[in-house]
Amino acid sequence: MGLLDGLKEKFEALLGRGSEAGPVGAAFAAEAADAAIVEQVLDPAFLKARLEDVKAGGTGKVPKEKYEEMFAELDRAQASPAVGANPSQGGQAYLPRSPEVSMLQSTITDCITSRVEQLFEPMPPGHHSFGEFLLRETEVFRKFGPCDAGWAETVISQGIADLEGKSGFLDGKAPDVGIANDARLVVVGDWGTGLPAARAVGKEMTAKVAEAKKAGREVHVLHLGDVYYSGWKEEYKARFMPYWPVRSADEGVGSWALNGNHDMYSGGKGYFGYLLKDPRFAGHRGSSYFCLQNSHWQLLGLDSAYIDSDLAGSQGEWVAGKQRGSARKTMLLSHHQPFSDFVEVHPRLLEKLQPAFDVRPVDAWLWGHEHLCCEYGPNPESYLRFGSCIGHGGVPVLLDYEGSGSGERKHYPLTWRATNAETRDEHRWQMFGYAVLDFDGPGIDVAYYDQQGGPAVNTARIE
Numbered sequence: 001m002g003l004l005d006g007l008k009e010k011f012e013a014l015l016g017r018g019s020e021a022g023p024v025g026a027a028f029a030a031e032a033a034d035a036a037i038v039e040q041v042l043d044p045a046f047l048k049a050r051l052e053d054v055k056a057g058g059t060g061k062v063p064k065e066k067y068e069e070m071f072a073e074l075d076r077a078q079a080s081p082a083v084g085a086n087p088s089q090g091g092q093a094y095l096p097r098s099p100e101v102s103m104l105q106s107t108i109t110d111c112i113t114s115r116v117e118q119l120f121e122p123m124p125p126g127h128h129s130f131g132e133f134l135l136r137e138t139e140v141f142r143k144f145g146p147c148d149a150g151w152a153e154t155v156i157s158q159g160i161a162d163l164e165g166k167s168g169f170l171d172g173k174a175p176d177v178g179i180a181n182d183a184r185l186v187v188v189g190d191w192g193t194g195l196p197a198a199r200a201v202g203k204e205m206t207a208k209v210a211e212a213k214k215a216g217r218e219v220h221v222l223h224l225g226d227v228y229y230s231g232w233k234e235e236y237k238a239r240f241m242p243y244w245p246v247r248s249a250d251e252g253v254g255s256w257a258l259n260g261n262h263d264m265y266s267g268g269k270g271y272f273g274y275l276l277k278d279p280r281f282a283g284h285r286g287s288s289y290f291c292l293q294n295s296h297w298q299l300l301g302l303d304s305a306y307i308d309s310d311l312a313g314s315q316g317e318w319v320a321g322k323q324r325g326s327a328r329k330t331m332l333l334s335h336h337q338p339f340s341d342f343v344e345v346h347p348r349l350l351e352k353l354q355p356a357f358d359v360r361p362v363d364a365w366l367w368g369h370e371h372l373c374c375e376y377g378p379n380p381e382s383y384l385r386f387g388s389c390i391g392h393g394g395v396p397v398l399l400d401y402e403g404s405g406s407g408e409r410k411h412y413p414l415t416w417r418a419t420n421a422e423t424r425d426e427h428r429w430q431m432f433g434y435a436v437l438d439f440d441g442p443g444i445d446v447a448y449y450d451q452q453g454g455p456a457v458n459t460a461r462i463e
């Protein structure tokens with residue numbers, strides 16, 4: 001079984017119907033197009049072949065050296081035992097840390113999903129497998145309107161231009177927003193794939209929002225960042241907005257979203273230009289960093305992606321100022337991890353926060369970026385009392401996969417790690433999930449849930 005159950009199952013069910021697939025296909029196709037991620041787009045070899053098509057059919061809009069960088073990245077990925085489109089290729093979905101290759105994934109996915117109806121009507125005889133179906137896609141890729149090489153090259157070149165002219169970072173305007181002393185905060189990370197299990201997480205979070213409202217609690221929902229592949233507005237529209245637990249600004253539920261590296265692979269155009277302009281996210285006032293505070297806590301949402309694994313603008317001083325200026329406990333929220341038991345970490349983020357740590361340690365820090373969920377042991381670092389990664393909202397990962405880090409790295413004791421899994425074809429796929437924080441005066445009750453609903457899979461108390 002590949003990574004993208006929903007779409008694949010639909011295709012396979014459809015293909016199993018043989019020559020009668022045509023009319024049935026249209027019905028499946030409409031749903032399949034929503035699934036919005038295609039397995040082959042996670043396969044470096046498939047991407048490389050498509051990039052060759054783009055280069056051969058393009059008009060040189062993408063500079064030669066960019067093509068070389070992209071081919072080199074795809075060669076590295078193809079050689080890596082860690083990443084790919086399915087378990088035979090690696091334990092993690094291939095989500096490159098290359099803006100250009102992410103753009104290629106966005107472009108090809110858009111092409112495929114926008115043509116799904118045509119692709120299904122009618123299925124030619126002799127096409128019985130998903131793989132054969134996607135070989136046929138090559139033809140479509142070459143011949144049809146928005147899927148042709150010239151178009152793909154134009155989109156990628158526009159993306160490269162966007163990267164160079166990133167959306168403006170609004171500095172020094174972080175809002176201070178009051179929240180109730182007994183507020184609920186629902187937190188999910190790396191959720192923006194729109195996969196069926198990510199939608200299930202969305203549904204579960206919606207239930208937790210409703211439960212809090214019913215109990216008369218103020219409630220907020222926070223995304224820790226990353227809408228795949230490149231954070232385009234269209235990707236937000238397809239994979240994020242339809243499943244976000246807050247349907248309207250009138251519900252009185254706060255919506256918050258951190259910037260992630262994948263959001264910046266389109267220069268932040270979707271994040272700054274679309275998401276933060278949505279009325280539900282009006283509390284941001286256009287700023288990608290912000291403070292939520294009550295009598296006991298200040299929650300500082302940071303932008304660690306505008307500059308990758310770093311803090312753009314005056315955020316470092318801002319956090320230090322908050323540490324100095326208030327006796328409230330401090331919780332940091334960021335896309336990137338401050339440290340990890342699983343991978344090596346870039347030191348820049350911590351360097352920028354050293355002045356804040358010099359004032360006093362922070363009481364809690366929640367982050368995503370790694371596609372797993374764990375609670376670290378107490379006081380994992382001198383600057384921190386409680387740390388937890390909540391990055392398992394929507395990216396398929398094999399549970400037995402032990403990270404891609406190489407070389408020496410520090411290890412940390414874990415209090416808990418999410419290990420609920422779905423077994424398919426002898427592989428254990430980690431369940432997607434999220435966390436609920438219930439503020440209780442000076443303490444916070446944390447409960448971790450997975451996509452299946454049911455009771456919490458872990459609880460913790462932050463004092």
Ligand SMILES: [Fe+2]
Binds near residue numbers: 226262369
């Ligand atoms: Fe990330």
